[in-house]
Amino acid sequence: MSPTARRMLGLTATGPIIGSILAGHSAFAADGTPLSPTDQKIADDLESRIKEAGLGANLSGFVMDAESDREIFGNNASTALMPASNTKLATATAALTALGPDHRFTTRVVYGDGTLTLIGGGDRVLTTDDLSALAKTAADGLSAAGLTSVKVRVDDSLFPEPALATGWTDGYFPDVVSPVRPLVVDGNPVMDTSLDAGEVFAGLLADQGITTDGTVVRGTTAAGDVPVASHSSPPLSEIVKRMILNSDNNIAETLLRMTAIAAGQPATFEGGATAVRTVLSEEYDVPLDGVELFDGSGLSRSARIPATTLADLVDLLTDPRHKTVLGPILDGLPVAGETGTLGPGLGRFDTEPSICATGEVQAKTGTLTGALALSGLTVGQDGRWKVFSFVENGASADPADTKEVLDGLAATVNGCF
Incomplete structure (x- = not known):
C-alpha cells in the first residue's frame, strides 16, 4: 500500500x-x-x-x-x-x-545491397568513440569482402512521430531538448540527431578507408540485411x-x-x-x-x-x-x-x-x-x-x-x- x-x-x-x-x-x-x-x-x-x-x-x-x-x-x-x-x-x-537497472540499449550496423545501415536503439549516451568502434568493425568486414565504397543510411524507425511533445515551446529545441529520436551521437543538440549521427558514422568510415557513395539518407532495414557490428550502452542504472x-x-x-x-x-x-x-x-x-x-x-x-x-x-x-x-x-x-x-x-x-x-x-x-x-x-x-x-x-x-x-x-x- x-x-x-x-x-x-x-x-x-x-x-x-x-x-x-x-x-x-x-x-x-x-x-x-x-x-x-x-x-x-x-x-x-x-x-x-x-x-x-x-x-x-x-x-x-x-x-x-x-x-x-x-x-x-x-x-x-x-x-x-x-x-x-x-x-x-x-x-x-x-x-x-x-x-x-541492468538493461542496456543496443546500436547496430547491418549490411545489404551495397548499403550499411546504422540502427538507432535508444542509446542517448552514444559517443563518437562508440561509433568509431562500430565503423572500424564494419570497415574491416567490408575490406575483407573487397569493398571500398558503400552507401550509408540511418534507421530511426524505433520511435514514430511526433518528435515534439504537447506543451513544448519553440524556444526549447534543439538546445533545451532535441526532437526525440532513437539515434544520437555525443548528445549533439541538433534538429535531426539521426542524420547527424549517420554523417559522423560516414566520416569515421572514411577514416578507415571506406568512402561513402552519396549522402546519408533515412531508411529501414530489409529482412536479408546481415549484422555487421553492435554496441551496447552503459547499464540503465548509470544512465x-x-x-x-x-x-x-x-x-x-x-x-x-x-x-x-x-x-x-x-x-x-x-x-x-x-x-x-x-x-x-x-x-x-x-x-x-x-x-x-x-x-x-x-x-x-x-x-x-x-x-x-x-x-x-x-x-x-x-x-x-x-x-x-x-x-x-x-x-x-x-x-x-x-x-x-x-x-x-x-x-x-x-x-x-x-x-x-x-x-x-x-x-x-x-x-x-x-x-x-x-x-x-x-x-x-x-x-x-x-x-x-x-x-x-x-x-x-x-x-x-x-x-x-x-x-x-x-x-x-x-x-x-
Missing part, C-alpha cells in the same frame, strides 16, 4: 472528528496521534515561512516522516501544479521498473543516475519511449505516459489523482503533478525493498550545495538561511518559466528521514528569490534553520 493510501486509511479509520481537527494545522498527524516535538517544529516553521514568503496558494507542499509515512505538513498538497523537471522522478521510476543528477531532458525523453516499448505500448509520448502511469499505480500503488503527463522530462507546460505524488515517489527511495531497482535515482539525486543541479555556482543552498543544509539535503530540482519545484529527502533533527516536495507556480517574485525560499523550506525540514 502506498504512503498516501496508508495516510488516507488512517484518516478514514479515525472518523470525522480527526478530520475536523486536521482542517487547520494542529499538533496531530493524519492518524490522529500527536506529532513529535521535532515534527511539530517543522510544521510550525514551514507554515510561518510559507506565509512570510507570500507563496500561499501558489505552493503545493507536502512533508512526511519516511519511516512511519505520517504527514507532517501540507499546503495545497493535493493540488496538481506544473512540476517541471520533477517529472523525471516518475520517468526514472517507471524506466527502472519496466526495463531493469538514470546521470539523468537525475544533471536533469538531462533528452535522456528523459528517450527513456520514456523505451519504457513504452517495454510495457507493450507504442513508442510515443502518449504510450510513454500510459506506461508510466501503469507502473506507478500497479507496481507501487502511487495515487495519480490530478496527474497529467505529456512527456518524460517535465518540459511540457501542460503537465501537472501534486506534491503528494512527488513525495510518494521520493518515499519509495527510502524503502529497502526497492533499493536494487530504484537505488540509481537516490544515487543521482543532487546534494545541496555540492553536486548536480544543486552544485556550487548555481545559486542553490549558498546563502542564509539555507546554507546550513549544504550536504544535508538531496533533492530533484525543477525549473520552468513560472514553475519551480524541489522534491527530496533529508535526515531531520530526530535522526529520521523526512521526505518533502514543494512545487511553486506563478509567484510574482524573482525566480532566484523563489529558489532561495524553496531551499530555505528544505533546510526547515532538515531542522538546521
